[in-house]
Structures are given as C-alpha cells and as structure tokens.
Amino acid sequence: KTFKIATAAPEGSQWMKEMRSGAEKIKQRTEGRVKIKFYAGGVMGNDKSVMRKIRIGQLQGGAFVSGSLDEVDPDISLFSLPMVFRSYEEVDYVRKAMDRELIDHLEQAGFACFGFAEGGFAYIMSPTPIRSIEDARGLKIWVPEGDTISYRGMESIGLAPVVLPITDVMTGLQASLIEVVASSPIGALAFQWHTKVKYVTSTPLSYLYGTLVIDQRHFKKLSAADQKVVREVMEAIYADLDRSNRKENQEAVKALTAQGIEFIDPPADETAKWRSITADLNRQMGKEGLFSVGLYDKIVSTLEQFRAGKKDGTSH
Amino acid sequence: MILVGIGLFLLAICGAPLFTIIAASAMWGFYGEDVDLSIMAVELFRIAEMPILLAIPLFTFAGYLLSESQAPSRLVAMTRALIGWMPGGLAVVALAACALFTAFTGASGVTIIALGALLYPALLEDGYEGKFSLGLVTTSGSLGLLFAPSLPLILYGIVAQQTSSGSSVSIDRLFLAGALPGILMVAMLSGWVIWRNRHLRTPLAAFSFEKLAVAARASIWDIPLPIIILGGIYGGFFAVSEAATVTAVYVLLVEVLILREIKLRDLPDIVRKSMALVGGIMIILGLSLASTTYMIDAEVPQKLFAFVREHVSSQLGFLILLNLFLLVLGAILDIFSALVLVVPLILPVAVGFDVDPLHLGIIFLANMQLGYLTPPVGLNLFISSYRFEQPITTIYRSTIPFFVVLLLSVLIITYWPGLSLWLAN
C-alpha cells in the first residue's frame, strides 16, 4: 500500500527530511507493505486543493498547518488564537493537557493523526519599534487572504491589516505597501522578510503548529500491526519535530539578532492592555461560532491553573 | 500506451483543440493509475487559487482596448519623433518595454496579448516586415524574467534558501545577479533588430522639437500610464498583482470617456473577443495543471534528472546537459512547478560541481525563458498564433532568428559565471 502525502513544506527543510526518514523506517519495519510518497513544496496545490484531492483519493494524506484543517474541525487551530500564550512553558503545559483531545477530534472526523509539531510563536516584525498600541496604530500589516481570525486579531490591537497573496509580501515590504509582518523566526528567515524589517516585538502574537493526517478510509485498510508501526514511527517523528523546531526557532532568533534586528520588550502595562483586548475578541469570536467556546474556556482555565501554580511556587 | 501517445500527437497536429489533447493525455494517465477522473475538475478549480492569474483577463482586456484605439499610431509617431534617426528604433523600444512588463507580470503569455497587441500593429505601421514583427512580439513575451521584481526570481530565492546548500541565496543578491544577464539578452536582441532593420530610419537632420511636441501632446493620456503603474507600486499604493486592475481601469476610462476612440456600444464586442482569448488560454493552463500533476506523480522530472546526473563528470558536462534538460523541462512544465520540483534536485549537484547557487538561478530562468519558445509546445507560440491570427507554422518560422540570438545569449550566461556574479558580490 502506498500513501501519497502532499505538503506545502519545502523540499530540503528539516520537516521534509524527518518525514522522509520516517517513511524509510516504516517501509523497512513493514517489510515494504507500507510505502509513503511525499510531494513537497506545494506542488499539489494549496492546502484546500490537497484536501479535495484526499477526498477523491488521488492523495491519501497531507501535512498541514493547523489552520488548514478548519473545514474538518474548526477547533483544531484553537492554540493559534491571538495572544493566548505568553511563553513556551505555558504552551507545554496546555498542550500536555489538551493535545490528545484535539487529536481525537481529527480521528473522529476521519483522519489518522500523529501529533502536532510546533512551528513556533509568530511575532510582530516591523521597521519602527512597536511597544504600545499607539506605536502600532495605523501601521499596515500583512494578513494572508481568508484568515479571518488573524485579520480581526491584528485589527483589535490597532494595526491596519492588508490582505495580500503571499507572493506579494516581499515586494510589498520593499515598497511599504505593507510595513509589518507577523511571522515565526524560522518563517521570516525562509521567506527572507527579515531583510525588510528592523524590530521584533517579543510578545508572542500567536502560536503556530502543524500536523500530519492520513485519510482513515485508507489507513484502516492496513493490518492492525502495520497501523501500529505507522503510528509509532510517525508519532515519534512528530514528537521529535516538535522539539527540534523549538531549537531551530531559537537559532533563528540568534541569526536575526546577528543580522542587526532588535528584539524589544514592551512595558508590562501595554502588554496587559493587548492581552485584555485580544481575550475579549477571542471570546467574541467563539460566541459567533468560529470555534467552540467550551474548549477555549478550558484552555483559559488550564492557563490560569498554571499561572496560579507558578505564583505559589515563587512565593514559597 | 505509445499508441495513445502517437494518436494524440496526430490529432494535435491535425488541429484538435490543444486543451482536449492535454485533457485526454492527463485523463489517460490518471485512468491508468486508478485515480478518480474528477481530479480533472479539482485541478481546473486551482485556477481560482492562483493570485497571479488575475492579471491575465485584465491585461488582455486592456490590450484589446489599446489595439482597437489609436494608441498604436500615437506610439509610432512618438518614437519616430524621438528616436526616428535610430535604425530599428521602435523595435528596440518594444524589446525594452516587453522586458519591463514581463518583470512585473511573470511570463504567462500575458505580455504578448497585452503589450504585443499594441506593439504589433505599431511595428507594421512603422514599416517593419510582418514576419519580423510577429517574431519580435512572440519572443519578447518571456523576455525580462531575469529582472527584479520578477516572481520566478523571488521563488527561486525562497526555494534555494530552503535547500540547505551551504551558501545563502538572498533575494536581494539574486536581483543583482539577474541584472547584467538580463541586459545582455535585451542588448543582443537589440543588436540583431537594429542590424536587421538598418535601412529603416529617417535622417538625423529630420529631428525637430515641434514634431516631438505634437506627438507628445497627442500622447498626453498615454504617457502617464507607466508612471502611474511604477509610481503606484514603488510608492506603496498598490501591489504588483493589482497593477493589472489599475491598467485596465485607466485604459478603459481614457479610451472610452476621455478620448472616445472606442464607443460604448463597441465595448461588449471587445469584451467578448478578449474574454474568448482568455478562456482559450486559461482552459489550457488549467488542464495543464492536471497533466503536470500526473507528470509529478509519475516522477518524470526526477527520472529525467537522474539520467542527466548519471552522465556527467565535469562542470562543463554538467552545464551542457543542464541546458538541454532545462530546455525540455521548460517546454513541458510551467515555470512555477519546475522551480519547486527541480531546484531542490539540481542545486546540491550543481554546488558539487562548483556552480554558484546564484548563477544556477540565472541559468535556470534563462533556460525556462527559452522553453516558452521551443516548438512544438512552447505556450507563447500558440498564444501568438491565436492572438495575431497566423498559422502556427508561420509563427515557428518567424521566431527562428530571435530564438537563435536568445540561445546564444543563454549559452554566454551559462558559461560565463562572472556576468551573473559580478554585481552580486
């Protein structure tokens, strides 16, 4: 059985190298019964097209960024809501508690899922320092088309969102059609947007992550033993990517700093203002049905638990 | 399998619509792989997922409007007044304009239908031979890929950056690397068109500021357009992808409301003609997506390249085979798929043979540019044949001298790395 899996991740990236090595392991351990063929770099079309191709069976799976699975289950990208997390510690705590639940959502929707891999925090990157809502006001920030949640998030903290296809971002930055981008350090380096900005505001804006899914209609046809092998190998790879991407982002931060980009910390009261605005917005979007409020509340209460525990820890 | 191939080929040269040939071959391939044929519709729907395609209908419409107006005559008057003393003056202007236009729009044939539609009648009016003019506008359709801010150049930078090869491929340096090779192409073609039309000139003594003033006054509404477009993009007022909208709206307003060279009641007919052309091109592009997907599935580029790799042992050998390989690739794949699929394959090998990644990018795009003109399948040839209502064989013949000059320039670019690397370093 051959699984054909498409992704937008470019050939040669860490992501692809690891997935290919996983495919090799699976082939060996199942004695050639399960093969995986990857189509990297978005050659099979964007994530929506890939999803359509999975439905008609030309492809059997895809490695997506969480937002692309909204159509399968709108709650998958809950961790990416604006300014939910303040640090990677918080991310680890919440994901430990909730990853399983989101994965089960995907499994129920008909996709075998092998865990999430971190893409990192997206930060505001700009030509002038942004320390407050006043600094941000009116600056034009790029928003990918169709990304309603980002659009409203950016708007709520005073930025002026400009919707553009990704192909226009580089020239857009050059000509000041857009002034600001929000991206993970890895992403900024990959697309070379870092050459057009000078400052990074170090308050995390949102949390990005990706996942690998295989259509259950095909996955279930494997013997139970083979299914177990695929799961074991791919889950290990995704756990591994999850860790190594964090390291890669840390290195990317170093690379950005080395190229003279300055990371700035906004004053505490300004960050608090941003967070209260985006928290209100998130709740509002939940009420409008963009995702389930119950799950969002669960994230918030888990975070409160964590923050309270941390305070206790320091006071004793 | 081979029989089906031969059959389709025969049907194609007998004049079956090209899109049916592409669709049939893709369907045959998918059928053999047991893929549900609704894949064809999925692929076709990807037309609605590619922002760059937006430029095609808009520029086509603008091009039709311009060709139906007096704009070609005004252009002729203007160049005569300005550089009438120079042999092949208008032809050189045409080359430069097309290169600039392609740099901003990519090379999807849109240069031919938008700018060629204006330039072809102008060239004829200025006394150039029909076949020469045809060859010129067809060739110019892909000139300029090497100039910033061409999208393929940016995409190469991004793809090459990901393919960890040691040295960094910054887009800014890539822009610099493309400049001289791009200028070389335009210069060599200019040299050829000047020599070819050395008889076509008015004596320098005939130059007069009065004539120039008259011509400039007549063109008072045409001159602002390039300024608005370039100023708008570099001033941050609109995106490169929106330049087509601005152009179409501007030309529509000027030609219909201000100059009134096109009557309102003629507009529906122009819309119909231009959109029929758009339909003809886009249906081919859309179905080509399907045949490309099939070729990716069948690993055609990978197999081709494995063959190349097996047969090289030196840098020179690598470069020669690379040129051939890319020429074939440019004729069967669209430039964006080719970039994403093939650059990760060839880059590590190229670096192994001491080819600089920046230089490789320039070689890659220069060859792809030729691929648009390679018979029998280069897309620009068909588009030109359709737009100017000439048999495809006439188009083939008319592009031959230009093709030879371009090929020469591509060889120079390939075997003289300094040309690409001098500015960038």
Place this chain on the structure above:
Amino acid sequence: MERQQSIVLVRLERFGRYLENSLLCLLLGLMLAIGAMQIIQRNFFSTSFIWTDESLRLLVLWLSLVGAVTASRDDKHITIDILSRFLTGKKRLFLLLVLDLFTVSVCSLLAWYGGSFVRMELEFSSKVLSDLPAWIFESVIPIAFGLIAYRYAIFFCKNLCKLRDLWRQE
C-alpha cells in the same frame, strides 16, 4: 418539421450568445469594480475586506470558463494545426468529423467528472468566501464543458450534412 426544429435551434443559439456576452460583461465589470474598490479602500480608509481576493479569483475562474464556451462558439480554440490545411474537400470534412467527435467525447468526460466533483463538494459541504457553499461556484465547470461539448456536437452534425451534400453532388 426539420425546418421548424432548426429555427428553434437558431433562436436558442442566438439567446445563448446574448446570455454569454452579457455574462462576460457582468463578470469583467465586477472584477474591475471589486479590484478598484480594494485599492481605494486601502489607500483612503485603511481597511480591506478579507474576501476580496478570493472573490476576484473565483471571478477569474468564471470568466475563463465562460470565455472558453464563447471561444467554442466559432470553433476558435487554440490549436497546433499543421496538417489539416493541406487537405481539401471530402478528406478535410472527414478529418473535421473525427476532430469534432474527439472534442465532444473529451468535453463530455470532463463535464461528467466535473459533475461528480461538484456532487462530492456538496456532500462534504465545502465552503468558499468563509461560509458560502463551494459547489455553487464550482458547478460552472461541468456546465461549461457540457456547453462546449454541445457546440462541437452541432459542428459535427453540420459537417456531416456538408459531407452528405458533397456525396450527393457526385
């Protein structure tokens, strides 16, 4: 009887042409208006709509397919056509019949499988422009190919009649 039928067909064709032309003008007009609106909005009001780009791209698809149907109106699709110019008379007509038949079959297949694609999208309630059903926008694919097949079927019949007439003359 045959005469009446052909009058109905001619009227149908005329109405179809009118519809096509109007649709093309409407779609292109919308495209220009939405595109211009986006630029004005951004420069003067510092806002933009999240759906603008997607709607423009859907318009491109529609324009392309309606345009393709229009191109088939006068058999004006892009061809390589190297050989058929050397044929005349009956041989040429015979070749045209083969080509028409081929085109009709390919387009019918594309229409049929386009239809099954649309049904599938309906079944999975796929969305475009945040929450509009995608199948409405996608159904232009089978319809367009169905119409192109219909047009070439008519060319086939016309060429068949011409061939019959040629035979009778001899």
